[in-house]
Amino acid sequence: MSTVSSTDPVLRLLLVDEQRSFHIMMKAMLLNVGINRISYAYSAEEARRLCQKESFDIYLIDYDLGAGENGRQLLESLRERRLIPPRAVVMIVSGDASRAMVLSAIEAEPDEYLMKPFSQEQFKQRLKRAVTRRRALQPLFEALSRQDDTALLAACERAAQEYPRYSNFCRCLQADTLMRRGEPQEARRLLRQLLAAQDNSWARLALGKACHLLGLHEEAVSHLHACLRLTPLMVDAYRALAESYLSQGKTEEAQAQLKQAVSLSPQSVLLSRQLAEVSLQRGDYACAKDVLLNLIDMTRNSIHRTPHYLGAYIQTLTLYALNSNDSYHIANLQKQVNSALSRLRDGLISADFNYPAFEQLCQARVQIACGELLKGKKMLYRANQNWLDKPESMPPALLGETVLGLYQLGEFEYAESLQALLSEDEDHLLTTCISATRTDKTVQERRQRYQQLNELGIKAYQAGELEQALGHFREALRRTPANTGSALNKIQVLLQLLAKERKNSEYLDECRTTLSLLEGIPLNPAQQERFRKLCQEFAQYQ
Structure with a gap:
């Protein structure tokens, strides 16, 4: 040739x-x-x-x-x-x-x-x-393909000596490999030697990463800024800067760096994903929803396609609408979700992914956000009815969507019990989305007031102050109308009051109405058993 x-x-x-x-x-x-x-x-x-x-x-x-x-x-x-x-x-x-x-x-x-x-x-x-x-560099690339770090380090060393024109590339790859092996100090030593001979943007970038791993965040930031002065379009340096700022708790600065990187390289899945995560952490739902929608479009035909983008987008839309105090955003939610579902439907339908259950969970969350709590609750529980007995067997994507829906619904205890089943290495965007939901101001305020009322109700019940307990459970259920625990607690108190006043029609009607809220919903085994016993007890007053 x-x-x-x-x-x-x-x-x-x-x-x-x-x-x-x-x-x-x-x-x-x-x-x-x-x-x-x-x-x-x-x-x-x-x-x-x-x-x-x-x-x-x-x-x-x-x-x-x-x-x-x-x-x-x-x-x-x-x-x-x-x-x-x-x-x-x-x-x-x-x-x-x-x-x-x-x-x-x-x-x-x-x-x-x-x-x-x-x-x-x-x-x-x-x-x-x-x-x-x-x-x-063939030996180097072969070792890289085999993921053989020992052979890769040796190949980098030989190639750097044998081919001076490729020396910078080999040394930077050598440093990256050392960092992957948990040896950032050795990587830092190697890169400082390289930079002592000649300044180089790739070496500056790698040195910034090594310093970040060593906890030397100010030094990392200094090297990364120097890297960008040499090569302003090196988007990976912006991403590394964002990680250093995040480690210092500077989320605003991290988000600014990622926004700059995404503006330079809008087709980068990795950068957009990180921007969405940081925006969620900061409660910037307007930015997060726009980035996630772009991710959905960007990954439709790629190996990066995942239902987590759609799930996170729907949750971000919901949080944005709830915090906007604008009824338009809530009313427009169904249209936006349907549009997103249609974009991804063909790509997500496969033998190893239960798309119908996923879509039902998404629609359930829309109903909950739009105020149709009982309708949304029934949809949510029915989508999970195959896993209620063994929630640990639920596919991670469906488990995550369920946890998000339960937090929206006000089923806080159940949400936390399922969240504990998510593995530590689960998709970081999903766990970030769940964390953002848990710490969202409107969700936290509702949860704290519910917990206060529920605890007061339990204490009053245990002290035999049934009327006072009923008042607390009524208010807790008013705050979180779809909370199963509050409904069951209220029914239990009403039955105790009926035992004392069998002919009190007000208690009888209220108990019947509250029981009807749970009928037809495939509750988890513990809740279902308690509901069954309460129904049996109520039957004697019919």
């Missing part, structure tokens, strides 16, 4: 582009540079099928592939499925020269990025550069 040497093996290339005219043009260009084993694909799905059958030495992928997955999403999918061998060169091409597009393509870490139109000479030189680098 004339791009490297006459002794090169025959290289196989996969060209992915939706336009036939580009295929024809590239075929002529590739033949001129000595590549004649060419496979063509017009879509991401067609490319994936080809990659499942054989591997290639060069992947030439257009960013814009029309409807469905784009080139970046295809590349992420192929890497996720380990369909690209470590020896292969990846080149992304695009006709969009916008900053957002360029940064998005670069974030996918191809070996080369080319803007259309490009000449044969440009292509030849870029390909030669990429192939030469990939071959020189």
